[in-house]
Amino acid sequence: MLKSASLAEYKAAVLDVARGGAPMSPAVVRKVLAHFNLLPQTQPGLLTGREQAVVQGIVDGLSDKQVAHRMGLSPETVRTYVKRVYRKLQVSSRTELVSRVVRGN
Numbered sequence: 456m457l458k459s460a461s462l463a464e465y466k467a468a469v470l471d472v473a474r475g476g477a478p479m480s481p482a483v484v485r486k487v488l489a490h491f492n493l494l495p496q497t498q499p500g501l502l503t504g505r506e507q508a509v510v511q512g513i514v515d516g517l518s519d520k521q522v523a524h525r526m527g528l529s530p531e532t533v534r535t536y537v538k539r540v541y542r543k544l545q546v547s548s549r550t551e552l553v554s555r556v557v558r559g560n
Contacts, residue, residue, distance in 0.1 A: 501543055509536040513549055514556055 456468055456478070468478040502510065505526070512522035512533075519537065523530040546552045 502540060506536050506540050506543075509533055510540055510552065510556060513537070514553055 456465065460468075471478040508526055509522055512525055517525065519533045520530045522528075523533040526533070540552065541547060544552065544555060546555060
């Protein structure tokens, strides 16, 4: 419960707890979800060394084919790494990925 909750909200929460519930206001739920959505982006060691190298290539402005050549991999393998990075960092484009890297989170 937030401090700003009304008396009626506190009463409903107490009754919910008495029935075995665990009440959360929508504002608290949003804060909790926002916190957990940020965790994957801030966990140290989230990306493997290869994934980090692929990200560096993307930040350098290279295409998948150029990253593959730089790393001695096939373009398809690089595309697989890119998909994994997108999923881990919860981004959906190269632009979003570069933006996140530049911001440092």
